[in-house]
Amino acid sequence: MSKKEVLDNASLQRALTRITYEIIERNKGGQDLVLVGIKTRGEYLAHRIGNRLAQLEDISIPIMAIDVTNFRDDVTNHDSDNLGLNSEDKMNITDKNIVLIDDVLFTGRTIRAALDALIHVGRPKSISLAVLVDRGHRELPIRADFVGKNIPTAQAEHIKVFVKEIDGKDAVEIIN
Amino acid sequence: MQRHLILEDGTVFAGESFGAPATTFGEIVFHTAMTGYQEIITDPVYDNQIIVFATPIVGAAGIHAGAYESMKPTIRGMIVHDLAEVSVNRQRRMNLDRFLKQHNIPGLYHVDTRKLIRHLRETGSQKASIVDFADDHAKDQLVATVLTNKQVANTATVKPYANPGRGRHIVVIDFGLKHGILRMLDDYDANVSVMPYTTTVEEVLTLDPDGIVLSTGPGDPRVLPDSVLTLIRVLQTKAPMLGIGLGHELFALANDAELLPLSSEHHGMNHPIEEIVSRQMMYAMQGQGYAVDPESIDRNKLFVTHRDLVDGAIQGLRHRDYPAFSVQFFPDGAPGPLDATTIFADFFDTVEDYVEHVQS
Amino acid sequence: MLFIGSGPNDFGRESEHDAAIFQVMPELNQFGLEAYLIDENPYSLSLESLAAQVFWQPLTTKNIKNIIHQEDIDTVIPLFGGDRALRIWTQVVQDWQKGDGPLPQTLGLSIEMMLKTVNVAAMTDYLAEAGLPVITNHVVHARDEANDLLRQVRLPLMIRALHPIVQNTRRIVERVDDFDEIFNQVKTQSLTQEVVFSRAINGLKEVSLQVMRDRRGNKLRVGASEDMDPIGIHTIDSLSISPVLTLQDQVLQKLRKYAFDIADLLQLEGTMHVQFAVDDDSGEIFIIKVSPYIDQMAMRTTLATGYPTILVAINLAIGVPLDEIRLPHYFHTKTAIMEPMMDHVVVKLPVFPFGELAESGVQVNRQLSSIQKSVGTVLGFGRTFIEALEKAIRSAHFNNASFSPTFMQGISDDELIQQLIHPQDNRVLLLIEAIKRGYEVDELAELTHIDEFYFYQLQRLLRLEESVEAAVDNIGALKNAKEHGLSDGLIARFWHTSFEIIRTLAQENQIDVTYKAVEPSAGEFPEHAHQYYATYEEENESTQVATDSILVIGNGAFRMGDSAASGYLMTTVLSELRRLQYHTVIMNNNPHDATLMPHLADKQYLEPLEISDIMKVVEVEQPKAIIVSGNRRKLIQALRDLEQNVLIMPKQKHVPSGPTTEQSEFALNFFFDGHDIYPLNITQHTVGKLRILKQKITAPIGIDPEQCPSPGVYQIIWYINDTKPMVSVNTQPIDHDTWLRPMPFGQVAFLNKAMQVQWIRLTVRAMLNRLTEEDYQLLSELNTKCQTQTQIKMIDAHVDYSLHLQSQNDIDSTRFEMGVSITDE
Known part of the structure; x- marks a missing residue:
């Protein structure tokens, strides 16, 4: 097994900063904005971006996390109560501009599941997608609106995103 | 003697x-x-x-x-x-x-x-x-x-010139630039066209830039002709823009902010500059006699990205609607710390995003 | 929170760690933390701090573990005790067993990184892996491999045997032509025929950076210095200069970036010193040492810039980010986050022990090398390099003979060249002599690998001295000389007169000293500075601090003998004066000495300690009294001649020699309060060991108080030709073979701790007639109440004299003491 760091701590921070600025650029000051992180690492990234927005705009943006393990199309038994959303969260997404946040965009199946889940519980005004890494190999017609870093990869390679909260460091590595 | x-x-x-x-x-x-x-x-x-x-x-x-x-x-x-x-x-x-x-x-x-x-x-x-x-x-x-108040005219180029490279095409509007900016653009192998500040929107757009840099320069930016501000107002909607030093002050003026002369000018590299979004500190060479008046900023147009932690002065701005931003300090590290050279990396990341966006 | 001290003083270990720990322990209160400390050094100030619970025990893993268990320690902070503390703590961690309970957390640096820090090879690999420039070793087995390598790496190369069969196989290849021969030779000297290649860095410029990093990853540079002497001479033995003068901004900024990268890599929360080798010609840079803990550079940078490195470091270790640190009121509110700028020059000069050793007939190798030989350090502050250098030289107190401008005249041209290539302690004077003899600057620069800038500066100095010498009594020449840092004493020597005449002449012609503040903003902001140095310019910034101040004269550079104890003693004096609410002013020039801690004095003068320097301070401050240690007899006399009120901390002129291997030196110790004599105890001193007898002294001592010149601790000495530990000795009557002396400072320090009585503070109070009822009570009950810890003995610390000094003779470990420790065996 070989591994190679493709984003170090500093570049990871910069990527999140740039995504934050671009979210502001396309959302006119964060009105009606809700950040939804896809568990596990997407949730931490959502909080990072949320903190950044709060630093800049002095507003607190709702941040939610969803767990889509049960919504993947490769899982048959869908259970909408198992999304990790409470009823207040469900109400909150209606008519909001949602930014869905994940660490890696690969086949697109996770995102599709997240979209299904969100639409299943409410009716957002819009949904856009932010990912830290886009590694290609899409299997669905999904593309990210905000990309931290495009990292073209081979199918056999793995992308591992580390976040300080649970992994003790911020980095992205390619693992062979 | x-x-x-x-x-x-x-x-x-x-x-x-x-x-x-x-x-x-x-x-x-x-x-x-x-x-x-x-x-x-x-x-x-x-x-x-x-x-x-x-x-x-x-x-x-x-x-x-x-x-x-x-x-x-x-x-x-x-x-x-x-x-x-x-x-x-x-x-x-x-x-x-x-x-x-x-x-x-x-x-x-x-x-x-x-x-x-x-x-x-x-x-x-x-x-x-x-x-x-x-x-x-x-x-x-x-x-x-x-x-004299004609310092920009004294120091800026009167003729366009190129600093060719094989990468993205960056147009630099010259108000009396320091070589450090060209060195940094060279690090990214940019294909650089330096234009006099008297250039026009048409001239610049004909060059089909992937990004635009408003250079550093001397003196009070308010004595420059209004055409400069108009140029900036149009160009910021067309391609990613980075303003540095005097370029930052002009970027602010073009977006309806005002300048205040500093009671004590600041020239050095010892002040901590905070990137507000990440609360990270950096040090860079600063050479400024003016600062953007925080009261004058139209929050629908600009927001503050960097500030001086010693006197609170605005050190960076960003446009709310366009990929256009600016820094008061000199991020090229010539002379000075290299902490802020990432501003150029940010600029080129933005340029890549823009190019990809335009292409798709 | 447990602090681990740095143990005994040694080559490269003065009082910097003790000073740092002493300074930061009281800071913990504001965070609701409790401080604990273990150290074994009898000269430790921190062990007497009221801000911590202290353990005066040998620094062993066992003792540290015991304290952790006994006191429920949950946090350990070894970084302030330097590399020694770091090593011991990593041992404790590695020895930690499951049954030992939870391992306390370590602040400032993770255990993983500490293990790398104490293992040079591991650190080098770690840095190399991160793409940082280090010197890598290549092991070569065969000839063709060697040829390949030769094409990859840059000359000069160092080649040595991997498994040497002879001593010292290191050879340097300067030219490709020499490669074959040297390679073949070294190969035969290697058991396995394997040789190690690395880039040779001897002769390159050595540059040091001091940086800070907080938990959030914010970093700043505190300072930087460059060594005049090239790599090949130990950095502590080098003359070094701050700020960096001969490097281009671009190069310095690269070094800064590397230092920051390392701080990030180590996830450091604190301060770090990084040493670099810089090749001016090729632009190559190598990282040669990483010290992510308090060391001498940290202390020196603090003093040179006015940036409170130590105070900030403790905040960072606790987890306070740089921009949230609250400093004491005497700093500008933004001081912690502003990179310090300097508008003065600081020259650091090492102090070597060769002169004193030679006087005692001890022959040592005086040639400077990569092994440290110096024992002390002074700083010279000035507005030009020459001024700072002149003041550093004066501070280092070359003895009169070697300071003379004519000293080097006798050296032959051959010797001169030899010494230029293989420098000795008198290097600066040698360089000046070489310029005098007409050697060209580029020639000298090539021979010595010293930057040309310094030769141009020395040329200026030489011209200056010549012009002063040629213009006796000329006011213009006097002004010029003073502006470049020449002392009244030196000008007096040039003009064959006395310093008093020069001083008066300058005064009459309005050539006045101006004191400038040492503060980190270089004049940009009003700072509440209280450190000053003298120069001769237009604006003076120092005015009298108070009408009731007491001026304390520090001891300057450490030397062999009891320097660390003297520093401890003078610091305690300052601390006691503060407690008695006097305003204090300190003059000193030793950056590693605790007397220069910021909170001990209302004002610091970072100056040489000649009579002329002191009198200039006296003119500004008009102190009520001047406290001087008793060994500086000439100074005391000169001050008294000028009608100053001098108070003396009793001390002999020279550090006494210790007992021989066959004898015991006994001392009957007593305290003298200015009127009466209070017997304390009896100590037995054999080679390398001092113990206190349990025996009580009941009968009065037959000493006439007239024999003691001032209050203090004294002892009556006699010898017995027996080294066995004694239970008691007969003191009545003391026969005629005894003599009286002030107790050496080192023994006072030991006695303070063993008796839990602050003899130095009592001495200060006695001198100022401030002894209290309680003091007299204590003195009268000494025999009955005082519980002396007689089981603790003071012993000489292990010091590798032969490695450092390559001496032909035995070295008297009392007269030439480097460090002491304790034992309870």
Whole structure:
């Protein structure tokens, strides 16, 4: 097994900063904005971006996390109560501009599941997608609106995103 | 030979002459940077200024081929405490003293620069003159002198030129740029076209830029023609834009913000600058006589990205609707810390995003 | 929170760690933390701190573990005790067993990184892996491999045997032509025929950076210095200069970036010193040492810039980010986050022990090398390099003979060249002599690998001295000399007169000293500075601090003998004066000495300690009294001649020699309060060991108070030709073979701790007639109440004299003491 760091701590921070600025650029000051992180690492990234927005705009943006393990199309038994959303969260997404946040965009199946889940519980005004890494190999017609870093990869390679909260460091590595 | 520095407020300092024995007038400012004297005196941002160095000895690193920020220094004088004569070029012929002589710039050493700086700290910048004799005639002349406000015209290029590369096409609008900007663009292998500040929207768009840089430059940006602001207003909607120093001030003006002259100008590399979004601190060379007035910012157009943690002054702005941003400090590290060179990485990331966006 | 001290003083270990720990322990209160400390050094100030619970025990893993268990320690902070503390703590961690309970957390640096820090090879690999420039070793087995390598790496190369069969196989290849021969030779000297290649860095410029990093990853540079002497001479033995003068901004900024990268890599929360080798010609940079803990550079940078490195470091270790640190009121509110700028020059000069050793007939190798030989350090502050150098030389107190401008005249040209290539302690004077003899600057620069800038400066100095010498009584020449840092004493020597005449002449002609503040903003902001140095310019910034101040004269550079104890003693004096609410002014020039801690004095003068320097301070401060240690007899006399009120901390002129291997030196110790004599105890001193007898002294001592010149601790000495530990000795009557002396400072320090009585503070109070009822009570009950810890003995610390000094003779470990420790065996 070989591994190679493709984003170090500093570049990871910069990527999140740039995504934050671009979210502001396309959302006119964060009105009606809700950040939804896809568990596990997407949730931490959502909080990072949320903190950044709060630093800049002095507003607190709702941040939610969803767990889509049960919504993947490769899982048959869908259970909408198992999304990790409470009823207040469900109400909150209606008519909001949602930014869905994940660490890696690969086949697109996770995102599709997240979209299904969100639409299943409410009716957002819009949904856009932010990912830290886009590694290609899409299997669905999904593309990210905000990309931290495009990292073209081979199918056999793995992308591992580390976040300080649970992994003790911020980095992205390619693992062979 | 003993010569004199006289300030508009009547204060006189005696010192030993070095460089050219010329009589000059300029605005006097003090600089606290401990290294980088060659870069500082050749940076067009100091056009028409007399610079007092806080660092006790100047000249010990010689004059290097790789440390010019412009081909021709246009400062009006250099005041130091102690002067070292060291040559480092292959001919062993060029040192600071000879360099200033060559460009007809006077210098004074053996001056109580700490006293002078403590004085300027209280009075703020003012007119000053380097003369042989500090008599009434010299003082009258200083008072009567009106310093030029055409510093950008004096230092910026009048003709477009290219600094070719194989990467993204970056158009630099030149207001008296420092070479550090071109060096940084070169690090990204950018294909650079430098345009005079009198250029037009059509000229720039015909070049089909992937990104636009508003360069550093000297003086008060408010004396530049309105056409410059119009140019910026249009170009910021067309391609990613980065403003630096004077370019930052112009970017602010173009988006309806106003400038305040600083009571005490700030020239150095010791202030922490906070990137607000990440709360990270960085240090960079700063050379500013003006700051953007925070009260004047239209929150629908701009937001503040960087501030000086010492005096709170705005150090960075970003447009709310376009990938356009600017920094008051000099992120090119010539001279100065390399902490903020990531500003260029941010710019090129934005350029890549833009190019991809346009293509798809 | 447990602090681990740095143990005994040694080569490269003065009082910097003790000073740092002493300074930061009281800071913990504001965070609701409790401080604990273990150290074994009897001269430790911190062990007497009221801000911590202290353990005066040998620094062993066992003792540290015991304290952790006994006191429920949950946090350990080894970084302030330097590399020694770091090593011991990593041992404790590695020895930690499951049954030992939870391992306390370590602040400032993770255990993983500490293990790398104490293992040079591991650190080098770690840095190399991160793409940082380090010197890598290549092991070569065969000839063709060697040829390949030769094409990859840059000359000069160092080649040595991997498994040497002879001593010292290191050879340097300067030219390709020499490669074959040297390679073949070294190969035969290697057991396995394997040789190690690395880039040779001897002769390159050595540059040091001091940086800070907080938990959030914010970093700043505190300072930088360059060594005049090239790599090949130990950095502590080098003359070094701050700020960096001869490097281009671009190069310095690269070093800064590397230092920051390392701080990030180590995830450091604190301060770090990084040493670099810089090749001016090729632009190559190598990282040669990483010290992510308090060391001498940290202390020196603090003093040179005015940036409170130590105070900030403790905040960072606790987890306070840089921009939230609250500093004491005497700093500008933004001081912690502003990079310090300097508008003065600081020259650091090492102090070597060769002169004193030679006087005692000890022959040592004086040639400087990569092994440290110096024992102390002074700083010279000035506005030009020459001024700072002159003041550093004066501070280092070359003895009169070697300071003379004519000293080097006798050296032959051959010797001169030899010494230029293989420098000795008198290097600066040698360089001046070489210039005098007409050697060209580029020639000298090539021979010595010293930057040309310094030769130009020395040329200026030489011209200056010549012009002063030639213009006796000329006021212009006097002004010029004073502006460049020449002392009244030196000018007096040039003009064959006395310093008093020069002083008066300068005064009469308005050539006045101006004191400038040492503060980190270089004049940009008003700072509440209280450190000053003298120069001769237009504006003076120092005015009298108070009408009731007491001036304390520090001891300057450490020397062999009891320097660390003297520093401890003078610091305690300052601390006691503060407690008695006097305003204090300190003059000193040793950056590693605790007397220069910021909170101990209302004002510091970072100056040489000659009579002329002191009198200039006296003129500004008009102190009520001047406290001097008793060994500086000439100074005391000179001050008294000038009608100053001098108070003396009793001390002999020279550090006494210790007992021989066959004898015991006994001392009957007593305290003298200025009127009466209070017997304390009896100590037995054999080679390398000092113990206190349990025996009580009941009978009065037959000493006439007239024999003690001032209050203090004294002892009556006699010898017995027996080294066995004694239970008691007969003191009545003391026969004629005894003599009286002030107790050496080192023994006072030991006695303070063993008796839990602050003899130095009592001495200060006695001198100032401030002894209290309680003091007299204590003195009268000494025999009955005082519980002396007689089981603790003071012993000489292990010091590798032979490695450092390559001496032919035995070295008297009392007279030439480097460090002491304790034992309870």
